[in-house]
Amino acid sequence: MVPLAFMLSLSLKTCDPATGACVMKWHWGEFPSEISLYHQEFITSLYFAAASTIVDLIVSFPIAYWIAFYGGRRKNFFLLMLLVPFFVSFVIRTIVWEFVLANNGVVLGTLKHLHLLPSGFHVLGTGYAVMAGLAYNYLPFTALPLYVALERIDRRVLEAAYDLYATRRAGFLRVILPLTVPGIFAAFLLTFIPMFGDYVNQEILGGTSNTMIGTVIQNQFLVNFDFAGGASLSAILLVIALVGIYLYARLLGSRTIEQYL
């Protein structure tokens, strides 16, 4: 809480770029000026985070479903397999991902060698590389809440649905999916919010274009020494996250949040 309070107060201060000294002046104007300066980066971040979160939901739902329903006694083993890559540092993983996506790397090089792709084709430095990196890095944050939600479904309730003339499809749509909704929402929040402020993927995989808001904040603090500006942008991110959590609590009840965190 202390760093958070410090950051919030910093966003209202005015700083001298030369000395780095900040004075509290209740300067609310930082927010609109930062937004007008960097709204493009906000939109890019929103787009990348949303697209990557959706990719993660689509990819991890079948995985979580399969482990929860067909994992049998090996459930924990499969969950571990899902998590093992994430025991490696976030930055290292992303750098490895850079090798994977390199112009003549394992994937593209092979495809080019087989003449399935033109030799000039590249992924690194594009938004797709950033989204791929984001989706990869945050996959467990989607898969685990989904797994928890699916695992908690009482199998007898599903049997009751089949007993009451539900086909497998209807059982999925009318029982499994509605009972997974809190998990989907939790997965969305846990993935989307950190993705939104992420800068590592953009820095390593995105090249110079497609700047995300996380990169801007980092630059404000570490390159431009515009502490007030960086703090204001961070505060805006925080507000977006809180709005998401508030919506979750309103729609699904605050008690369900605890079950997934």
Added chain:
Amino acid sequence: MALRAEGETAGPVEPSERTPGKAARPGRTGRILAVESADVEFVGITKEFHDLTAVDDLNLKVEAGEFFSLLGPSGCGKTTSLRMLGGFEEPTRGRILLGGQDVTNLPPYRRDVNTVFQSYALFPHLNVFENVAFGLRRRRFDRAEIRRRVSEMLEIVDLPNYEKRQSSQLSGGQQQRVALARALVNEPKVLLLDEPMSALDAKLRRQMQIELKRIQAQVGITFLYVTHDQEEAMTMSNRLAVMWHGRIEGMGSPKDVYDNPTTEFVASFLGASNLLPGTIESSAADVVRVAVAGGATMHVPPQRVSRLETSDDVKVGVRPEKIGIVERGSDVPATHNAITGRVVVSTFTGVGNQYIVETAIGVNITVYAQNIGHQSAPRSGDEVILTWPVEHTFTVAPLPTSVEINETEGD
């Protein structure tokens, strides 16, 4: 509440032009419960799980409209049998017929049976109305028809105006009624009930037994009821089957099975029995003589003798309430069997006295005497004669000595 006649409606009817009761199937409009129950037949059903045989060559016919119970201790195969009829387990061998039609390989949603699950398994994300309407919606009934049927069904189970409640807000007894309504509203040919009372307290259980019996009489649907509670099975069923180790040990009306147990297991599981080991001495057309350990001879009606074909060893049985208890030296009528002993425990229970009498052969005999006499009850330490009419004596084939009868409850 009486079953409503055709055409009458319950609850508010939507004033709309929509024709009510555009049902998915012909002949399903108008009445809430078309009494169309069917018989059930298990033909040589065997279910193996890995190396365990849960159900072993089960042959059973349940008549249409009957209240039939499968009774037995936990792990006897009763629930597995029910689940095979529901379509949740596939038999390893054998066929299941529902109304003469082979349903062995049909998925649950294609069988005209519905289940009341042990834990109720209500849909936690749906309210009472949607829980009950679930099956009707899956079969694409007309909206007005669904509303009409659900509210009528909720009245039958005594939960009118509960439509909007969430299932988590209901008490155990109410959840059970919703589970019952949710199954019955589909007018199944057979209703399967898997220990539906096990989560209720004793008082509520008694009340629901009466309720369930009333509903069954009212709707006329075949009920196949699984329970480990012998009293519950006897109170409610038209007929019952006692299962043990995947096999039927005894089957018939509760009175039949109680009075005429055919195996030692049935004799001990269904009520209490006093069993004395003995050997068949002679068999005549009118009476079978059995020598019990200690020298006494018991007379048994031939039609009540069951034993293994390979051996003359039997156990002679008599139910505790059939036994009279008199002072040593009293006359014993010729139509009675008798054995001497000494009272070790005498308990007054209000409706009667319960005695445990130690006999010369080391077997303790339990006696229930009703509280109707004037004479003073025997006290512990008294020497007595136990007598009972020959007609209330039976024999059963003894179990192998290594087998323990396990009466643990629950599944």
